[in-house]
Amino acid sequence: MEFLIKYPPNVRNRFRNTTVYLAVDLKLKTKDKRAIAIGGSAGSSVIVVDLLNDDVKKTLDHEYFHILDKSDDPKKDNSTWALANPHGMRDYTFLTSAEAVEHGSEFEPPIPPPGFARIYGKEGGPDEDQATIADRLLNPVLAGSITKRAMEDAVLRKKVEMETGCLFDPATGRFQRALTKEEYTARLRFRNFQYYSTWSRLPTGELTMDSDFWNAIADGKPKKFE
Numbered sequence: 642m643e644f645l646i647k648y649p650p651n652v653r654n655r656f657r658n659t660t661v662y663l664a665v666d667l668k669l670k671t672k673d674k675r676a677i678a679i680g681g682s683a684g685s686s687v688i689v690v691d692l693l694n695d696d697v698k699k700t701l702d703h704e705y706f707h708i709l710d711k712s713d714d715p716k717k718d719n720s721t722w723a724l725a726n727p728h729g730m731r732d733y734t735f736l737t738s739a740e741a742v743e744h745g746s747e748f749e750p751p752i753p754p755p756g757f758a759r760i761y762g763k764e765g766g767p768d769e770d771q772a773t774i775a776d777r778l779l780n781p782v783l784a785g786s787i788t789k790r791a792m793e794d795a796v797l798r799k800k801v802e803m804e805t806g807c808l809f810d811p812a813t814g815r816f817q818r819a820l821t822k823e824e825y826t827a828r829l830r831f832r833n834f835q836y837y838s839t840w841s842r843l844p845t846g847e848l849t850m851d852s853d854f855w856n857a858i859a860d861g862k863p864k865k866f867e
């Protein structure tokens with residue numbers, strides 16, 4: 642799919658063993674679920690997307706994030722991520738995913754809650770918090786609004802820096818440069834790089850999803866990696 646060319650080849654490679662199924666009227670355990678990602682063993686994963694979904698591309702960015710992030714691995718530890726919230730894990734409402742999906746699809750408010758990309762991130766818990774920020778940052782139509790909000794919203798800014806591994810300047814609304822590992826771990830409390838700053842890092846240490854990459858999407862003109 643055309644939208645995949647915005648991912649650098651080293652990141653795109655990670656999707657190679659992911660099978661995408663397109664479904665119609667996807668009915669899971671939940672009433673209104675429009676997509677699901679299932680991380681498999683030995684690097685093979687499955688995404689099912691409902692074609693009735695109003696934005697299949699955005700949903701695929703979201704589901705690919707879950708695959709890369711191993712969101713469905715029970716061993717995944719979100720405690721460091723949650724420290725970005727003023728009250729840690731207590732800032733999530735932890736509805737069941739069914740309730741969160743229903744709520745998210747039917748009552749999406751025009752202004753998301755502070756610190757979150759979408760209300761679904763707050764109600765669905767840390768994995769959905771992370772994936773909703775990713776699907777906004779990667780979308781050339783929506784990224785500008787989340788970076789604009791990050792200028793005023795220090796919690797959201799911290800989460801954006803966690804995922805991108807890049808320093809964000811609240812005065813200009815631009816990503817400035819990649820954080821060093823020392824800066825990343827000191828500012829964001831992880832012991833290592835996480836998310837796109839891990840997945841796109843070359844053996845030489847450079848990021849292929851660097852500050853220019855994220856600024857270009859926020860400007861609505863993603864780089865193309867043919």
Ligand SMILES: [Zn+2]
Pocket residue numbers: 703707768769772
């Ligand atoms: Zn999700």
